[in-house]
Amino acid sequence: MTARNGAAYLDRLRTHSPELWVGAEKITDVAGHKATSGAAAEIARLYDLQSKSDSMLFSPEDGAGKAGVQFLMPRTAEDLELRSVMHKQWADSTLGMMGRSTDFVSAMLVAWNANAEFFGEGADRVRAYYKYVRDNDLFLSHALADPPVDRSKPPSQQPDPFTYLGVKRETPDGIIVSGAKMLATAAPYSDEILVWPFSLRKYGAEEKPYAIAFAIPADAPGVRLICREPFGGGNGFDHPLSSRFDEMDAVVVFDDVLVPWERVFINQDFERVNNIWAINSNAFTGVQTSVRLLAKLQFVAGIAKRATETVKTDQFPQVRDALGEITTYIELTRAAVLAAEAGARPNDDGILFPDVRPLYAVRNSANRWYPRVREILQQILAGGLLYQPADVSAFDSPIAEDIARFYRGPDTNSLDRIAIYKVAADLAVSAFGGRHELYERFYAGDPLFLRINTQFNQYDWTEPLGLIDGLLATSIKDSGLLPGGTGEGAAA
Numbered sequence: 001m002t003a004r005n006g007a008a009y010l011d012r013l014r015t016h017s018p019e020l021w022v023g024a025e026k027i028t029d030v031a032g033h034k035a036t037s038g039a040a041a042e043i044a045r046l047y048d049l050q051s052k053s054d055s056m057l058f059s060p061e062d063g064a065g066k067a068g069v070q071f072l073m074p075r076t077a078e079d080l081e082l083r084s085v086m087h088k089q090w091a092d093s094t095l096g097m098m099g100r101s102t103d104f105v106s107a108m109l110v111a112w113n114a115n116a117e118f119f120g121e122g123a124d125r126v127r128a129y130y131k132y133v134r135d136n137d138l139f140l141s142h143a144l145a146d147p148p149v150d151r152s153k154p155p156s157q158q159p160d161p162f163t164y165l166g167v168k169r170e171t172p173d174g175i176i177v178s179g180a181k182m183l184a185t186a187a188p189y190s191d192e193i194l195v196w197p198f199s200l201r202k203y204g205a206e207e208k209p210y211a212i213a214f215a216i217p218a219d220a221p222g223v224r225l226i227c228r229e230p231f232g233g234g235n236g237f238d239h240p241l242s243s244r245f246d247e248m249d250a251v252v253v254f255d256d257v258l259v260p261w262e263r264v265f266i267n268q269d270f271e272r273v274n275n276i277w278a279i280n281s282n283a284f285t286g287v288q289t290s291v292r293l294l295a296k297l298q299f300v301a302g303i304a305k306r307a308t309e310t311v312k313t314d315q316f317p318q319v320r321d322a323l324g325e326i327t328t329y330i331e332l333t334r335a336a337v338l339a340a341e342a343g344a345r346p347n348d349d350g351i352l353f354p355d356v357r358p359l360y361a362v363r364n365s366a367n368r369w370y371p372r373v374r375e376i377l378q379q380i381l382a383g384g385l386l387y388q389p390a391d392v393s394a395f396d397s398p399i400a401e402d403i404a405r406f407y408r409g410p411d412t413n414s415l416d417r418i419a420i421y422k423v424a425a426d427l428a429v430s431a432f433g434g435r436h437e438l439y440e441r442f443y444a445g446d447p448l449f450l451r452i453n454t455q456f457n458q459y460d461w462t463e464p465l466g467l468i469d470g471l472l473a474t475s476i477k478d479s480g481l482l483p484g485g486t487g488e489g490a491a492a
């Protein structure tokens with residue numbers, strides 16, 4: 001067992017290429033195709049970073065060699081810090097642009113392993129799977145949401161009974177599943193895909209086949225990935241972000257796929273599937289998503305500052321106020337991670353779970369903050385976002401003098417100024433930038449139900465109600481009346 005480096009990651013991707021479709025084209029070399037090679041190279045860089053950094057590796061007690069800290073089961077405050085520093089190193093390295101670097105789903109698997117008994121008969125399978133992924137340092141993605149065909153009806157009443165993913169039959173070797181899942185980000189780059197339903201399953205015999213959770217290799221027979229339009233493939237100057245960080249979203253089609261029993265974690269069990277949130281994996285994924293958001297906000301603030309300095313709009317109070325709004329979100333995010341770590345509590349086996357409350361607060365705000373941050377970029381950089389020549393060839397063309405003259409800043413040459421604004425434009429007005437806004441709005445689920453569930457239904461109201469009830473007790477006592485409003489005398 002050894003944590004992988006970039007070359008090992010790319011080698012495996014080449015020999016285990018998933019069935020990947022971009023339009024009518026079947027891509028057979030994810031690492032080499034121009035639509036997907038940029039992000040594959042970035043992921044390889046993350047593995048190189050991990051393999052060269054002692055602080056990103058640890059020696060598991062139940063294994064030989066070194067594993068990535070993303071798989072560390074934290075028992076101490078130092079362990080938790082190691083984990084979040086690891087997340088930050090990866091997020092900084094990708095400028096917060098790769099939400100589904102594998103440390104997201106591996107954080108989930110850490111929680112599953114810590115609370116494996118939740119899975120009942122599947123508990124030992126989950127434990128064995130965690131060890132398998134850790135020891136082979138595999139890249140995980142996940143596919144939860146159902147395809148948006150008819151949102152008003154449950155799985156069994158979709159136009160075809162296997163529109164939503166479900167069990168067709170059981171065999172001695174495992175379950176045969178068919179149907180689709182929408183938008184598994186980074187699935188084309190992953191070794192394995194974790195699958196379960198995001199939305200609650202209705203109780204009823206006909207809905208049972210859809211109450212499942214399992215893991216499957218991305219290249220398993222019958223698994224097909226259908227990509228959205230790629231944003232990568234451009235050159236690094238004109239498309240500085242999308243050429244490198246297009247982590248790709250894909251619909252996953254399961255065409256009579258055999259899932260071996262050892263990878264079936266929940267089989268047609270409403271109780272477990274509907275209560276999977278109780279494992280509290282958000283306590284771990286929430287650290288990854290907050291730390292990754294921190295890096296992204298810092299990067300956006302940095303580019304906004306540079307771009308406004310270049311044309312001297314940073315002198316204006318409304319621009320400073322807008323930049324200050326972004327740094328406010330940065331500090332709230334940073335504080336939430338620290339609070340989550342400070343409030344961590346051990347489970348019965350001594351595994352420390354960060355306090356999920358501040359992490360939920362960030363998740364339930366950042367789906368509004370990030371669209372606002374992108375709006376700020378558009379407001380303060382305005383037409384400057386489109387004030388670039390179409391591509392780098394203009395520098396070596398008959399209009400080169402115009403470029404040098406009109407595209408400079410007072411203290412900045414035209415090459416530097418255009419480079420800065422190309423980055424800003426890739427965030428603020430490109431298709432890649434639009435996808436990032438959508439990602440931040442929805443990656444954790446529907447923001448409406450997310451907030452209702454975590455900030456209202458599951459929220460511990462003891463303290464807020466304690467305060468109001470304390471005051472009410474005093475004011476009712478001051479009324480001079482008996483409880484229920486009977487009795488003599490009113491407040492003097």
Ligand SMILES: Cc1cc2nc3c(=O)[nH]c(=O)nc-3n(C[C@H](O)[C@H](O)[C@H](O)COP(=O)(O)OP(=O)(O)OC[C@H]3O[C@@H](n4cnc5c(N)ncnc54)[C@H](O)[C@@H]3O)c2cc1C
Nearest residue numbers: 142143144145148151183184185438439442443445446448
């Ligand atoms: C960029 C991106 C990346 C993603 N990556 C992943 C991934 O890696 N893995 C993964 O599993 N998923 C991923 N998702 C999917 C994500 O989980 C879903 O987008 C999210 O859960 C919302 O579901 P939906 O898009 O199907 O919207 P829908 O559920 O179709 O909702 C559409 C609208 O209808 C409303 N609505 C829907 N149902 C109801 C109802 N019952 N009552 C009232 N209103 C309702 C919603 O509030 C919303 O406004 C990704 C999504 C995006 C955009």
